[in-house]
Amino acid sequence: YTARCSYIGCRKLNKNRIKKKVAPPIRVMGSRANIREAKLYIAHSKDDIAASLYQLIHKAFQSALVESSSFYIALSGGSLPSLLSDLPRSFHTAGIDPQWEKWHVLLADERLVTSSDPESNLKALKEYFLDHVNIPQSQIYGIDESLLKADNGISCRHEVVAQEYQKRVFSEPIGNGRRYLVDCVLLGFGPDGHTASLFPNHKLLCEYDLLVAGIKDSPKLPLERITLTLKVFNEMSRNVIFVGAGESKAPILRDVFERVHLVSEEITKTKICIVEVKDAKHQIYPCGMIRPRDGGLVYVTDTGGAQNLTITQQCCSLL
16 A cells, blocks of 8 residues: 555554553754654765765764764665765774774665675665774675575565665663663655655554564566665664765755754854754655654765755754
8 A cells, every 4th residue: 555644643553453642742942742852964065965964973983882882873775875985994084993893884774685686775885885994794794695596495585685784783682771772763764755665655653562674566677675674763762873975865854854953064064053954744755754753863965965045143052
């Protein structure tokens, strides 16, 4: 079925399938329920986008190690992997020991192809980032490629791969001082507002039981994929960072945000703003439906992506 709904609105469609308590409301601003504050970085160039992104990753990494001995990060594909190529150098420049042995890398989504296939998100992440750092291979969580073989006789392999990934990656309970399953999530978003492999009007936007879901009818090729769900992004993630640049992203940001307030402008001409994300029930784009219940939400774009935003000089609060 096709569901044109927000994460919150979907509960009505699922009430006969699952009976559970509604999660506590997300942090609100003033008395306007479901209006969520986020931070927005508007970079002057692609290099400045990477610099802002690296600072955010540094902060998420250091915060995670205050509470735990490990750092869990979820990465998506698209143009994001190429932005990570200088991340190792950025740690050195900032004087921070990255302690790669403490990193655990999850895939925010993946196509049902082998890691040697050009369509593989893991392949891109390896080429630009993972092959250049000493993260233990056992802590880089790709899909089980043995389940992709045609002779397995699996007619719904997208579900089987998703089930195996969820069991393997999310089997351990939160412990050792950890309050979140994922410390940092890096996501892109498309001109249609999709993020990870969550697409507009798709039934997976109404999935709030599974942590990893399979999809066999993606609007974009390849058709078969797995993706982390809104439940992970909204309820189990500490920091979610969106990265999207160019004029094609401008209409999406305009529709996701309610108001934009300029806080400061750095020497690099990167503008730092506080934004009010529109009420969840008015969101039609998956990227607008993600709002960590107790964590941080940040968008990083460039002047092209921000061209349709009206930015005021007033700031109602600081994050």
